[in-house]
Amino acid sequence: MIEAMFQYEFLRNAFFAGVLIGLVAPLLGVFIVVRRLSLIADALSHVTLAGIAASLLMEKKIGLLSWNPLYMGMGFSVAGSLLIEKLRSVYKHYQELAIPIILSGGIGLSIIFISLANGFNTDLFSYLFGSVSAVSRQDVWVIVSIAIVVVATIWFLYKELFLLSFDEEYALASGIRARAIHFVFIVLVALVIAASMRIVGILLVSSLMTLPVAASIRVAKGFKQAIAYSVFFGELSVIAGLFLSYELDLAPGGTIVMLSVCLLLIAISWKKWKRG
């Protein structure tokens, strides 16, 4: 694959995009998992699908849009994340309800858009399951910008995000601007989901945010270590997954996810073995 990467631009694009996503998805994922919001990623990915379907529909019917469907996907994803927050405050005692509401709303909208367009070509398929060849140079730039924003935000808000994740009540009582910080965080999650789907596809996006983290919290001592391991496991599955899928001609999204599952199983058994 190395020689091929020098030869073909699309492979280089996929590789860069993959490496960046392997960094930011588990990075945000740590905060999501410890706050028990793992399913938020799933809900938002389905809303992103609705945005992409809408964009493709408008392109097909009106022919007015030839811009990247990623943008509308992101728009929908961010809107979805705000709705989840709103719903979480409406159903204070059933906060997890927000997730199925948004998830089914997203998929419902997507189906309507898809049927209105009388079906799409393979383009939509590449968004569902991810496609290496679909990553354009423009996509890479979008992902680079998102990655910079995510890393900078986590860097500067680390101690607030940690406190908010560990003990929300205490964070509120100590006078931290918890709502604003949470808002920033959830918007980042929405952006990363939209960005990751080019590689692993909408149906598998949440796996990159949760599986490396699930493996890491089995073995990590402390939160910083949990972050480091999550990113390491994430990168390992993305890079190895891209190579394997290229060499064996497999779907990259599926390969990456299955490698994460393998890493998770190894982490679980390692912990068991260590305990004796």
Next chain:
Amino acid sequence: MTKEEALKVEHVSFRYEKENVLEDVTFSVPKGAFLGLVGPNGSGKSTLLKCILGLLKPQQGNIFLFGTPISEFKEWHRVGFVSQKANSFNTGFPATVEEVVASGLTAKLGLFRFFTRKEKDAVKEAIEAVGMAKFQKQNIGELSGGQQQRVFIARAIVSKPELLILDEPTVGVDVHHVQNFYNMLEELNRHLGITLVLVTHDVGTITEKVTHVACLNKHLYFHGKAAEFAELQADDLSAFYGHHLHVLSHQH
């Protein structure tokens, strides 16, 4: 109102919908005191705490922290709080004792500021003050209930508060360790000079440790020095608790 009072509660009344939870409660805590705020379950202790922490607004009355009305109070880093639910956190959370204690500095340090040598030293000091130095690098989920509670106290004192409020801190602490735990609080009070407000339903154990006592059951039944409280007749105490039982039987 003198500057010598860490906390002053003045004619505070609070009700949830139609039910009165606090009725005309008045007391004050001088700086350096160790106040035991006692009362049976459901006596309004937790509600009063929430009012003091600014999480609830009483319908009547005023609360002052260090002489400043609570609505204008901005220096929250001067007040530490250990919640009753502190050790009911997600025990699978991957955080070391050190990281949890350091998180107590978040608000004091402020946005976009990073931990420096000074903060790291403060963290170490706080962990030592609660006798947890050995466990610094351990994940908090691996500790016992009493040890976890000590960590949460370290988190509360790391920002060097002048007033520390503890809500039923011995819930979930092994009976044998409760005495040790109170000894540690006494140390914090005497040697670090932290004003303590300890909320508990357990009257017996604390009277020998605290300097002041306030008995709450909707109304304030007693407020004064610990020595005066010890002189109270058993009759007075049973009237205080008995009244509560009476109320409960009507509620349920």
